[in-house]
Structure formats: C-alpha cells, structure tokens
Amino acid sequence: MRDAAPKTIYLKDYTPFGYMIDAVELTFRLDPTATRVLSRIAFRPNPDASDNRFFLYGENLKLISATIDGNPVDLRAVDDGIEADVPDAPFVWEAEVEINPQANTALEGLYMSNGMYCTQCEPEGFRKITYYPDRPDVMATFDVRIESDLPVMLSNGNPGTVGEGFAEWSDPWPKPAYLFALVAGDLVAHPDQFTTSSGTDVSLNIWVRPGDENKCAFGMEALKKSMSWDEEVYGREYDLNTFNIVAVDDFNMGAMENKGLNIFNSSAVLASPETSTDVNFQRIEAIIAHEYFHNWTGNRITCRDWFQLCLKEGLTVFRDAQFTSDVRSEPVKRIQDVIDLRGRQFPEDNGPLSHPVRPESFQEINNFYTATVYEKGAEVIGMLKRLVGDAAYAEALELYFARHDGQACTIEDWLAVFQDVTGRDLTQFKRWYSQSGTPRLAVEESFADGTYTLTFTQSTPSTPGQPDKAPQVIPVAVGLLGQNGDEVVPTQVLEMTEATQSFTFENLPSKPVASILRGFSAPVILERSTQAAERAFLLAHDTDPFNRWEAGRSLASETLIAMATEDAAPDAAYLDGILAVLRDDGLDPAYRALMLGLPGQSELAGALHERGITPDPMAIWQAIETMKQAMAQTAQDTLPRIYADMQIDGEYRPDAEQSGKRALSGGALALMSRQDGGAQAAAQYGQADNMTQQLSALACLLSAGKGADQLAAFYDQWQDDRLVIDKWFMLQITQASPDAAVETARRLTEHADFNWKNPNRFRAVFGALSMNHAGFHNADGSGYALLADWLIKLNPVNPQTTARMCSAFQTWRRYDADRQALIKVQLDRIADTPDLSRDVAEMITRIRGA
Ligand code: B3K
Ligand code: ZN
DSSP states (O other): OOOOSSOEEEEOOOOOEEEEEEEEEEEEOOOOOOOOEEEEEEEEEEETSSSSEEEEOOSHHHHHHHEEEEEEEEOOOEEEEEOOOSSSSEEEEEEEEEEEEEOOOOEEEEEEEETTEEEEOOOTTTGTTTTTTOOOOOOOEEEEEEEEEEEEEEEESSEEETTEEEEEEEEEEEEGGGGEEEEEESEEEEEEEEEETTSSEEEEEEEEEETTTGGOOOHHHHHHHHHHHHHHHHOOOOOOEEEEEEEEOOOSEEEEEEEEEEEGGGGTTTOOOTTOOOOOOOOOHHHHHHHHHTBBBBTEEESSSSHHHHHHHHHHHHHHHHHHHHHSSSHHHHHHHEEEEEEEEHHHHSSOOOOOOSSSSSSSSGGGGGGGGIIIIIHHHHHHHHHHHHHHHHHHHHHHHHEEEEEEEOOOHHHHOOOHHHHHOTTTTTTHOOOOOOOEEEEEEEETTTTEEEEEEEEEOBTTTTTOOOOOOOOEEEEEOOTTOOEEEEEEEEEOSSSSSEEEEOOOOOEEEEEEEEOSSSOOOEEEOOHHHHHHHHHHHHHHHHHHHHHHHHHHHHHHHHHHHHOOOOOOHHHHHHHHHOTTTOHHHHHHHHHOOOOHHHHOOOOHHTOOOOOOOHHHHEEEEEHHHHHHTTTTTTHHHHHHHTOOOOOOOOSHHHHHHHHHHHHHHHHOOOOOEEEEHHHHHHHOOOOHHHHHHHHHHHHHOOOOOHHHHHHHHHOOOOOOOOOOHHHHTTTTTTHHHHHHHHHHSSSSSSOSSSSHHHHHHHHHHHHHHHTTOTTTTHHHHHHHHHHHTTTTTTHHHHHHHHHGGGGGSSSSSHHHHHHHHHHHHHSSSTTOOOOHHHHHHHHHOO
C-alpha cells in the first residue's frame, strides 16, 4: 500500500550492508494460509562497511519468535522491516514467522497457483518470506528443508535427504535472496540428462501439472541446446548435479532464473504443435536459453544493487539473441529484434517513462524491468562488441568471469574488463548507460572528384530529468554500392564520437549508394533525406540483409505516412520492389515473410509525432488497410503460387526452416483473403493440424469480419487448454475493426473464462486492446476508460501487472488535444484511487509528467 510520502532510492546513496552471512538455513512448514518459516542465519560484521546498523527487511510477516545467539531480542519496527542491537562479533539470528501464501495475489514472495506453492523473489520478494537483508549484494549458501504432504518439494541447489513429509535441498553456491526458490505440489516430471564437457552428469527435469507432460519435449531440447551452446561459445559449464524447471500458471512475467530451479510462466515453457504457434516455440526456446544463461550472467556474477540490473539483463538478452541467431537465422533474428526495439523500447525512450539503461533513482524497482534495461541494454553490449571486435570481446568476457565469479558487480566492473583487455578509454562510451533518449543521427552526403563524404550529426532530445545531452560513441556500419549494385566498399564500422563528424571514401569511379547503419549497428533513429528511388535501389540490391529489409521498411513508412496525411496513393516503387522480393525463391522464406510485413500503426504514429505531425489513428489504420489491399492486388498472380510452394509435407517441426515457410504462407494467406473473401483461409482452418495454421487462418477470417463459426468451434475444441484460450481472447480483440475493439474487449471481460486475477488472461484482453491501436484510441475515449476501470480493479490484487499495463498510456502526448484530455481524465482517476500501490502510483506520476 502507498507510503505516506513515496520514498525515492538513489544510486548515489549506495552503501554496503554492515554484516556478511556465512550460511542460511530455512525450514518451511507449508500450509495454505499459515505457513511457518524458520530461519537460522549466521552473520558476522562486514569489514568493508562503515554503517553497522542491523536492519532486516520484512513485509507482511507475522513474527512468532526471534533470538540472537539463543537469547530473545528486542526488535524495533522501522520502515520496511526491523532493527536490533547486535554483538560486534559473529552471531546467529534465529526467527520464526508465519505467512499466508493463499492470500498472496500479488504473486511475489511465496504464493499459491492451482494448489501448488511457488515463489517469485526477484527483486524484493524474499522479504515477504522472512526477515532478511534482502539486497543483491548479500550472498550466502542456503540449506532448505520443506515439510508438507505434497509429493514434490523443490528448492535450489542439489537434492539432499528426502523422507516421509519432508525434502531437503542444499545450494553450495553463495547467492542473493532474490535467487531463492521453492516449489511444492502435485507435479509430474519430464526427465532427461546432460553431461557437461568436463564429465559431470546433470539430471534435468521439467515439472508440470499432470496432463501437461506431453508439452515438455521441446523445452527440454532447448535446455540441452542452451547448455551445450554456453559451453561452446562462452566456455561456461553448469555447476550443480540437478537443473529443474517448473511451469506455473499464475506468474507476473515470462520466467525466473532462480539458482538450479527456474520457474516459468507456463506460456513460456509448455509447447506442442497442436497448441503452440511457431512464434510461441521460438519464444520458448529463447526464454529457456535466457534463464539458463543467467546461471553465469546473473547468478554466479550478480548485481551489486538494482540500479545495475542491466549488468545481468542486458548481457543475458544479448547472449540469448546470439544463441537464437546461431540456432536459427541471424538476419531474421536481427530484424525481429529491431522491430521489437522500435515497437517497445523507442516509445519508452522517447516518452515520459524514458530512463537510462542504468537508472539513477526509483521508487519501485519492479517498474524498471523495462525494454530499456533489457533490450537497449543488450544493444549497448552489441555496440561494445562491434567497437572492440570479436576477439577482444571474447577475451574481456573470460576476464569478467575469472575476475568476478562469486561477486555482486557494477557497470564499472563490466567496463573495466574491456578497458583492461583493449586499453581503450570507455569514458565516453559509458554515456550509453547514463544518458536516456534515442539519439537521432542525421546524414548528409557529397561526392566530388572520386571522393565520397558522409557527414553525420547526432543529437538526443531532452528526456525527463536530462535537459542536455552530450555526444555518444556511435558505431556506424557502412557499405557502399556501385550503380550496378556491386559492393564497391565492403562494410566498415565508422566510429562517431563528435556531435558532427565526416568520413571520406576515396578513389570511387562514380557516386556510390550508401548502405548506412548495416545490421542496425546502433540503437539510433537515422534521419536521411534519401530519395525513394535510392531506397528502392537498396531494397533490390543491398548486400546487407538487414539493410535490404530496412530499405523496404522505410519505403513503406514513407508511403504510409503520405497516405495517412495527404491522401496519397500507395507508392508503386514500393509495391514493385516487394513483389520482386516475394518472387525471389532464392531468398529465405522467413526473410520474405518479414519483407511482407508493414510497420505497425503505433510505430507510424510515433514516426508522425517525430516529424511534428499529430497522428490520427483512424487515418493510419485506413492507410494500412489500403496498402494491404494494394499489395494483395499487385501480387494476386503470385500469392497462390507462393502459398502452394510453402506448404509442407510431413511431420511438423518448429525449426527455422519450417516456421519460415509457414510465416510466408501465412503472410500470403492474409493478402489472398482480401481477394477471395476468406475462401482459402476457411479451407486452411478446416485442414489445419497445427496451431500456427489454425490461428493464422482464424485471424484472416476474423479480420475479414467472418469466422463466427470457426471462432465458436475453436473455443469448443480448446476450452480446457488455458494457454490456447488466452489466444482465443486475444485474437478476437486484435482482429476486431477499430469501432468494435473496445466493445469486444468489454464483452470478453464478462466471459466466464475471464479469470482476471491470472496475469496471462488479463494481458490477453488488455494487452490486446492496447495493441489494437485505432480501437484503443477510439475518439470517444471508451478504450481509455475501460482500461482504467480494470487497472483500478487489479491494483490492490496485483500491483506489478497493473503497473506494467499502465504503459499503454505512455504515448499519450503524441495525440490530439481531445484524446489527451480524455486520457488525462483516466490518469487522474487512477492517481486518485485510494490505496494506490507504490508500483502504480510511480508509473502514473511519471506518465502524467511534470
Ligand atoms: N530476472 C527475471 C525478471 C524478474 C522480474 C521481476 N519483476 C527474469 C529474467 O529477466 O530472466
Ligand atoms: Zn533475464
């Protein structure tokens, strides 16, 4: 609940804790409403600390008893926990507390989901389990005993004694409390095993509810692939004899990397061809890899304080992206990541929630698990690698692991290994961690006497708390193409450090065409006044696959913006260029499918705002509709052939090759449905034996205003599969026409299956509503009001999921005065809600702005 005056925590105020911990012993006597937690913690004074106040965090705990060295202790209740006077020598703290897992709807700490006990402690959930110095720089070994009559009882580390009604676990690796985990329930395992490169056998298990055993095989393969990859690429081996993954239905995010006991949202691990799409499979593979990779980047080397979150998250996202590129397709993964960055991170970086990759203050740290910390954090590492080169990157990482294993570190420690390996001064580069906002990179070109000059100017607009920006180090990967499409200068990385800087290329026979920011070499907005003809040339000829896609994307944006603002017709050069790519059977189908995609409505709204034009959501929606119609018409002779060519005989495999074909056939089907009234989609729906094709057919039908029968049949077929029913909720809203979206969402909130306390279901409805851009921004404000009603309702139940969903309002200043006024009413209404959680209060305050 809200503090009287919300407290702001600052990076600059960091001080080490006054005590160190030698060992933690915990006993859990599980009970749904009255679980007892007994702790025995061996403390000793920290020689590096100047403040020796003994303070333990604790939240919602009923204290039963507490002693120090066996003697009763006088505790003083203070903000967020308790204080006591302690000996100036090693001592043992023992306490017993009672907690109520069943009442814990916030899903932080120890809670229950479908009769199973589970935990989520990152970042500050352990304090809801027992009194503890719940901060990441306090690391300790944990021995855990769980008592209950449930058949499966799990915790971190290696298994110990198991007996009637109890199980013991022991984690030999010192860890912060946020990595603690406990699971108990009626679960079944999908078992396997892995032998590490140095010969240790590790038993692997994915634990699920009975009935879900047949959805674990893919996740298990992904886990083994991740384990091998981390050995091969980073030289990192697993370090326990057991690795457990548990699937949980009620979970606030994707998954959690608890030491040896990863806990997953069931949507991020359970998969089968019948119930999961190719996109689901790829996401599951990436999340399994991500959580596994945290074992080294996060667990063995953790964060000193939560301001350093990007130290583990940026690096681990970077590593999981490398993994996906390696096991799938590098250009496809890069394009997907840039679409995601522009869709989620750019709006954050350029709006009221803008914050540095390493924030300097927060009220509620849960609000900083953001696209900026994660995805921009990963981009920063990609730039560093590009600047120092692959070999130096590898050497720096070796040094990082050798020097910091077992420590809680900072960004300074991270950059120091690169400085030490390369001798490079990274002072200016470090601005990527402290300066918020997306840099704009303007380009001018000139050509005379065989010399081609590129002049770049960088600038970053003001962001909250940061009126002035200094130049950043921007690696700009550039290649030059000759007039016939040959590469006359292969990719090289220009290192931009000044506000304005020129680079020259000599001895060129004629004016080249520059391919700039290849591979999206820096997370910036490129401002280039290129002619459409030049973009079309790059779309046809660029040898860099990312920039070839980018050329099509920017042509599409330009024409869609002209269509939305000036009633222009679709650009023929774009249509011809895309048609040529579509017909090029030499290109990877997954890549062609991405080429067929158009920028999203919200991305276009952002692009208009960037140019000082107020976006009209309906005009944007109409422009996209018109464009799709034009694409369908231009390609009408080609689409049926592509669709037929992409059909797959034989067993379903969710690999890059097959999923690429299904992505392209799905793209073709969506356009064909505009010409054939949905006939082919209805046929595909009838024959589909996998969720990818079933769902893509249903989407085509719904967006054509058809498919009522199929929608009902879909529900009947899948009503017992919660993850598929999430898709059923979501699809109806994302595919609704703008005038029907809000009403569809509202109607679905009345459905018997709208279990709003389940984060997946809540997001299926309200995430989908905010994704339906023109629908959400309905001029009557009904979308804003509906979302606000439900945020107010969810706030006391689950602050974290509520706060996250508030970001649907973060772009509100882009829109016209009427819409802004309508949104402001809702923001004020949320802000005035009694007992607003700290999470939501902070989000709304930031979104409303000064
Ligand atoms: N580290 C967790 C995220 C915890 C989020 C808490 N609000 C998952 C991950 O990034 O791997
Ligand atoms: Zn992570």
